[in-house]
Amino acid sequence: MVQTPLHSSFGPTVTAAQVALRSDLTGQTAIVTGGSSGLGLETVKALSSRGAFVCVPALNPSLAATALEGMERTEVCPIDLIDEPSIRAFADAFLGRRKRLDLLVLNAGVMARPLFRDAGGREGHLSINHLGHFRLTSLLWPALCSAGKSRVVVMSSRGHQMGDVDFDDLNFERRAYEKWMAYGQSKTANALFAVALDARGVDHGIRAYSVHPGMIMTAGIGHLSRAEFDAFGALAPDGSPIIDPVRDMKTVEQGASTAVWCATAPELEAIGGVYCENCDIAAISPDGPDGVRPYAVDPERAERLWRETVGLTGLEPTRA
Template sequence: MYETQTLLHTRIDAAVTGAEVIRHVDLTGRVALVTGGSSGLGLESVRAFASSGAQVCVPAIDPVAARAALRGIKGVDVWPIDLSNLGSIKVFANAFLERRRSLDLLVLNAGVIAQPLSRDQHGRERHFSVNYLGHFHLTALLWPALLAAGKSRVVILSSRAHQLCEVDFDDLDFVRRPYDKWMAYAQSKTANALFAVALDQRGRGHGVRAFSAHPGMIVTPGIRHLTRAEFDAVGALAQDGTPVIDPANDKKTAEQGAATTVWCATAPALEATGGVYCENCDVASVEPEERFGVRPYAIDPERAERLWRISASRTGLDIGT
């Protein structure tokens, strides 16, 4: 079942940055799209792609702030989007397809983490809505552009947090079970890993490959709302409040955290594979209990297909195999 989820033994150092991964890659004439591309990991991915010659589109909920954050990076366009609003996603996708015939690299990076319970306009739990379902909807709408590229890649941000729980297919939106912000976040990241499995199954025959990626533990603006006790529980902050940087133990800078995303998007070593969960610029090993690696349930094809069917029903969109 997991024949493709096998270490490649790339021997790339855990401290490598996205800029270093892409140093010898030429993306001239290619088009990339990075959600959440105006801060943290997404911003560093945008820098890397743009530095190699790609034209980069950054859809953002606050285009004014995004343009300010991306100022000085050449070849970047910012467009409005709200990933929790299916109507907004459709407006963005239609506008993108009018301007761009093809899309070479799609990085689904945007997300929320460990937030109090809130719901989108359809009543769906926000982590699942933004981190997973909004990206499913966006990808389905952009599918013609991914196909038109001939060879394209989709990189979906998962997380080691997926190890906390499976997808609860009977209560995706925490209607019946007590809400837990970490379980909600973890479920969305497990969903993202499963998304890569099902998407790659549909795209591989058309030149579209999909990957999920764990970037590492990075203190980004998106988690600054956590309490000091929560940071201390995972050893994320030094005594003076600055982030602990220890790549060998998964604590990375945003530049280092972007490396696996960039690697998944561009590495020649992945030409013949897809649907895999990656970490530290390598395909992760399948680990039922260890702290590293990917849990079997997060790359299970049957679970991936079940989630896909639910997502297609919720969005009214599907992609054929």
């Protein structure tokens, strides 16, 4: 892993559709979690427009089907990322129909919710954003291997700067719960997952990346208060989103561009395990507003999280 910017020709204003224009994805198969709205929907549009067949696992398949209506080369299947049997059922059904998976975009997630837990008592942000996607990737591993060359894109966030993974209290059982710390921990976990996954996948032709999309106003954060939006300086006085890509305030179309770049960029052919933003590899930044914190791309911490996650899920990506 080399966490060094490539100085990509793209900038913060580029859209997912513009990035995708460089690629011919005919014959490739993709999965995009959370692909029926917001960033995920724009990612599905970009990949399918270039010839990929895109499967969209959705919590509400009916709403997802409506969102994707008329879009060629797409299908919707049910999944609940907080529920292990649901994830397994989706993976089994997918592998029963298709033997290869070229692109896996782990886009779905929750943000800054009041305390909730999964059936096993694990904190909800960690369960959905990290454990659910770890389970899904593990179960789909044979299809990723069968593609020969495949990529996994994990949606992290600049929110990782809010906090490292607390290995002594992953589930907020001893420390006081704070929703932004829970979200930040899960986004750090997403970045570390990409580091450890890439280390295991490279010999099978699998590369992994984590992504910061930008500050995007989507339906998924509609539960936040006006005061919270104002604290981020995200809204104009009339309540509309401020769009200023240079300051990381992007449209959904712009926000999806880095995930599509990671999924398709030829510049990344021999690079993996990196955290990306603005269609480039981000610089390591110990304390600045941009870039990635060192702890979020640290290989030793990534390995520790991997071991913890294997213990929590009982799963680990294998060819068999």
